[in-house]
Amino acid sequence: MKKLVDVLKKNSLQKTQEPKLTSRREFFKKTGTLSAIAATAISPLTLKGDDDAIIHHPEWGQVWGDPVTKNLYGMPSKYEHNNTRRYTKLLASGNYRASIAVTPIHESEGIITPNGLFFNRTHGGVAHIDPKKYRLMIHGLVKKPIVLTLEQLKRYPKVTRIHFIECPANGGQEWRRPQYNSLQFAKGFMSCAQWTGVYIKTLLEDLGLKPEAKWMLAEGSDSSEMARTVPIEKVLDDAMLVWGQNGEALRPEQGYPVRLLLPGWEGNLCVKWLKRLEFASEPWYAKEETSKYTVLKPDGKAIQHFYANEVNSTVVSPSPEKPWTDLKDGEIVEIEGLAWSGMGTITRVDLSFDGGRNYVEANLKGLVLPKCWTRWSYIHKYKKGERLLLTSRAMDDAGYIQPTIDEEVGMIGVEGVYHRNAVETWEVTENGEVNHVQIRS
Amino acid sequence: MFKLDHKLIIFSILASATISFAQIVKKPDIAGGVYYPIVGDQTHIYKVNPNAYGLKLYKGRVPTKNELKAWDKDVMPDGTGLPEGKGSVEKGEELYEAKCIMCHGDFGSGGGGYPALSAGNAYEVHETLKNNRWKDPEADGPIRVFGSYWPQASTLFWYIKDAMPHQKTKTLTNDETYALVAYILNINEIEIDGEEVDEEYVLTRDKFLKIQMPNKDGFVPNIDGKDGVENVRKFFSNPKNFGAIKVKESERCMTNCQKASAKVVRISGEGISDFHPPISVERSLPKEVNKEEKKSNFNPQKVFETNCAMCHNGEVAPGAKNKGAWAKFIKKGIEKVYENGIKGTNNGMPPKGGSSISDEEFKKVVDFMLDFD
Numbered sequence: 075m076k077k078l079v080d081v082l083k084k085n086s087l088q089k090t091q092e093p094k095l096t097s098r099r100e101f102f103k104k105t106g107t108l109s110a111i112a113a114t115a116i117s118p119l120t121l122k123g124d125d126d127a128i129i130h131h132p133e134w135g136q137v138w139g140d141p142v143t144k145n146l147y148g149m150p151s152k153y154e155h156n157n158t159r160r161y162t163k164l165l166a167s168g169n170y171r172a173s174i175a176v177t178p179i180h181e182s183e184g185i186i187t188p189n190g191l192f193f194n195r196t197h198g199g200v201a202h203i204d205p206k207k208y209r210l211m212i213h214g215l216v217k218k219p220i221v222l223t224l225e226q227l228k229r230y231p232k233v234t235r236i237h238f239i240e241c242p243a244n245g246g247q248e249w250r251r252p253q254y255n256s257l258q259f260a261k262g263f264m265s266c267a268q269w270t271g272v273y274i275k276t277l278l279e280d281l282g283l284k285p286e287a288k289w290m291l292a293e294g295s296d297s298s299e300m301a302r303t304v305p306i307e308k309v310l311d312d313a314m315l316v317w318g319q320n321g322e323a324l325r326p327e328q329g330y331p332v333r334l335l336l337p338g339w340e341g342n343l344c345v346k347w348l349k350r351l352e353f354a355s356e357p358w359y360a361k362e363e364t365s366k367y368t369v370l371k372p373d374g375k376a377i378q379h380f381y382a383n384e385v386n387s388t389v390v391s392p393s394p395e396k397p398w399t400d401l402k403d404g405e406i407v408e409i410e411g412l413a414w415s416g417m418g419t420i421t422r423v424d425l426s427f428d429g430g431r432n433y434v435e436a437n438l439k440g441l442v443l444p445k446c447w448t449r450w451s452y453i454h455k456y457k458k459g460e461r462l463l464l465t466s467r468a469m470d471d472a473g474y475i476q477p478t479i480d481e482e483v484g485m486i487g488v489e490g491v492y493h494r495n496a497v498e499t500w501e502v503t504e505n506g507e508v509n510h511v512q513i514r515s
Numbered sequence: 516m517f518k519l520d521h522k523l524i525i526f527s528i529l530a531s532a533t534i535s536f537a538q539i540v541k542k543p544d545i546a547g548g549v550y551y552p553i554v555g556d557q558t559h560i561y562k563v564n565p566n567a568y569g570l571k572l573y574k575g576r577v578p579t580k581n582e583l584k585a586w587d588k589d590v591m592p593d594g595t596g597l598p599e600g601k602g603s604v605e606k607g608e609e610l611y612e613a614k615c616i617m618c619h620g621d622f623g624s625g626g627g628g629y630p631a632l633s634a635g636n637a638y639e640v641h642e643t644l645k646n647n648r649w650k651d652p653e654a655d656g657p658i659r660v661f662g663s664y665w666p667q668a669s670t671l672f673w674y675i676k677d678a679m680p681h682q683k684t685k686t687l688t689n690d691e692t693y694a695l696v697a698y699i700l701n702i703n704e705i706e707i708d709g710e711e712v713d714e715e716y717v718l719t720r721d722k723f724l725k726i727q728m729p730n731k732d733g734f735v736p737n738i739d740g741k742d743g744v745e746n747v748r749k750f751f752s753n754p755k756n757f758g759a760i761k762v763k764e765s766e767r768c769m770t771n772c773q774k775a776s777a778k779v780v781r782i783s784g785e786g787i788s789d790f791h792p793p794i795s796v797e798r799s800l801p802k803e804v805n806k807e808e809k810k811s812n813f814n815p816q817k818v819f820e821t822n823c824a825m826c827h828n829g830e831v832a833p834g835a836k837n838k839g840a841w842a843k844f845i846k847k848g849i850e851k852v853y854e855n856g857i858k859g860t861n862n863g864m865p866p867k868g869g870s871s872i873s874d875e876e877f878k879k880v881v882d883f884m885l886d887f888d
Contacts, residue, residue: 156797160794162787162791164789211582213578221575222574226574247787253782254788276568297684311550338546356591358591359591359669364665364666365659365661369758371647376734378735378736382544417546418549475761478772488649509782513777514777
């Protein structure tokens with residue numbers, strides 16, 4: 075009540091300062107303040123009467139906003155502060171320098187990840203490169219090697235493409251059981267952006283690639299000199315050197331000023347802070363293509379040079395982070411998700427309400443592009459108290475379908491770490507909470 | 516939209532000295548995926564400018580010999596790029612204890628979030644690679660360390676030379692790198708040409724090239740030799756090889772797709788829930804943290820414990836509050852101590868201990884360490 079008294083006082087003060095209460099609008103403005111305070115104890119959801127958010131002018135509607143001179147590089151609304159990348163101590167390797175911060179997929183909209191939320195994986199920390207000192211060297215089995223400055227590189231004819239980049243360890247902590255009750259951590263080792271750069275094949279036109287060149291080494295200039303070997307065929311297909319990310323320069327976390335982009339292939343292959351490309355007739359055996367990023371099978375052999383991220387999908391809404399606890403009986407709600415494949419274009423997404431026993435077809439929506447996030451949707455009538463096991467299953471135009479957990483484990487075992495793409499399940503409990511579960515036989 | 520049959524777009528390489536864009540061999544995607552060619556002015560649904568391809572643009576310059584030498588430092592399994600040099604296990608152990616032990620642990624046992632370098636005799640540990648916990652979750656898992664898992668020793672030399680020590684890379688000489696490699700071979704009990712890399716061993720380039728790692732043949736597909744690339748293509752053309760399934764759309768299972776034994780497996784306990792910041796989808800404003808208050812809350816001891824203690828409370832660097840250990844550094848003056856700490860040193864001190872605090876805050880941490888009783 076003390077607050078109310080204060081407001082009353084304040085109002086009478088305003089009245090004395092501003093004696094002319096001329097218009098009807100101003101009258102509501104003043105009297106409205108009183109009822110706004112009186113109603114604060116009542117949640118807008120249960121409010122039977124008028125909604126204060128409508129009846130009364132909000133603060134921002136009556137005063138000047140920021141001048142255009144403020145925030146010359148725009149920032150998200152201060153209310154969006156929880157929409158951030160996140161990290162966990164489990165993956166704290168190298169004092170968080172050989173580590174990852176993952177994308178809040180549960181808050182994602184459409185198929186583009188904002189640059190500040192793009193997942194960030196490094197092997198020696200995020201390097202900050204002076205663009206004036208940036209050099210790219212291309213050499214080895216080419217007739218004429220080359221050194222380029224950033225400005226020279228940017229003068230080649232540009233290509234712009236929308237592709238996801240996924241760490242092949244996405245979901246890799248859950249081979250034996252579900253561990254993360256979170257969409258962000260269960261599937262957030264990936265993001266999708268519009269990339270601008272140049273096809274490497276355009277550069278190679280005048281370098282004269284020798285026929286015996288079979289492999290390309292891509293090496294970063296960060297402290298770890300992250301390096302990977304790429305077969306020449308990908309280089310001559312859709313491999314790009316990119317400097318643009320969603321309409322601006324790459325962020326340092328994504329390899330500013332230049333990274334390699336191998337559409338659809340392991341994020342680790344898309345070497346950041348790129349410094350050198352070398353061509354050879356034999357592969358290199360870099361550290362991150364043997365000690366890591368290899369998939370150990372039950373026979374003791376490991377798959378190496380496992381390039382493409384396979385067809386995959388997830389339900390995004392609802393999620394453990396964004397449950398259905400507020401839904402009313404009979405309410406119509408959209409089940410929405412993402413599907414992606416590094417091997418092609420999404421053709422189908424099926425949705426199961428019983429953990430993968432029976433499926434119905436969901437609808438794809440928006441742009442359906444190769445090696446790109448694709449949104450899908452299913453309209454559902456929610457029944458209060460229903461218990462669901464939501465499982466999505468995607469297919470691509472290469473003909474692959476997501477395996478069940480049993481199928482994938484049956485072929486690959488549980489020690490592979492990387493390239494897990496079996497179907498994922500959310501349990502919706504009777505009160506609308508959402509839990510990450512797995513269906514296994 | 517168009518999808519061309521892979522088989523329709525096979526071109527042949529013309530007998531020229533170099534490959535040009537139009538002559539690239541078009542085959543099914545090497546990784547088992549769909550290949551989307553550029554045809555005319557389009558690839559998939561993306562438009563392209565066909566005049567932008569096949570140009571001679573060469574916008575840079577040819578690198579000098581010295582520039583190539585400076586950057587072309589990679590080491591290949593056949594010895595390409597491997598410099599001359601030598602190093603003993605004894606010297607390697609000395610270096611290891613000075614520069615590596617704080618992260619990789621005693622005898623490469625790992626710790627602190629950094630990988631182990633050895634789990635004992637590599638030939639024995641190699642046998643664990645067949646361990647797989649898919650049938651028995653309580654069984655032992657496979658142990659993937661350098662000795663048991665890495666197929667090539669060249670990787671180790673290259674990686675140490677380029678990327679170690681982690682907080683101050685590219686600071687080791689060739690001989691130091693040989694010594695560290697020798698030590699790591701030693702703790703993995705590797706044999707070279709029938710001879711165990713014992714404590715007396717001195718590694719040279721010639722000996723290095725004779726190393727056969729226990730898991731040399733542990734990887735598929737075989738990428739070496741003239742058929743390497745084709746082996747990869749063949750491997751990924753069979754979905755079973757890599758745990759994938761292909762099915763016709765009309766034949767995918769839509770009803771009764773599960774075994775009767777299917778059950779719901781839940782996260783055990785809290786699972787992994789140590790998330791930073793904690794998960795929240797709230798749209799209320801964060802608590803305003805007063806900047807001045809934040810400053811006064813700066814806790815040098817906490818920073819010391821998270822960033823510095825690993826070395827400064829180990830044998831590696833002078834310990835906090837240890838007057839004797841600091842004596843020779845303090846002689847050079849406190850400003851020099853600050854400067855070395857802020858800029859880092861070649862003896863393994865990373866700039867500001869790898870923290871991102873301000874110079875002033877860092878000095879407070881130094882003051883905390885030098886606050887002798």
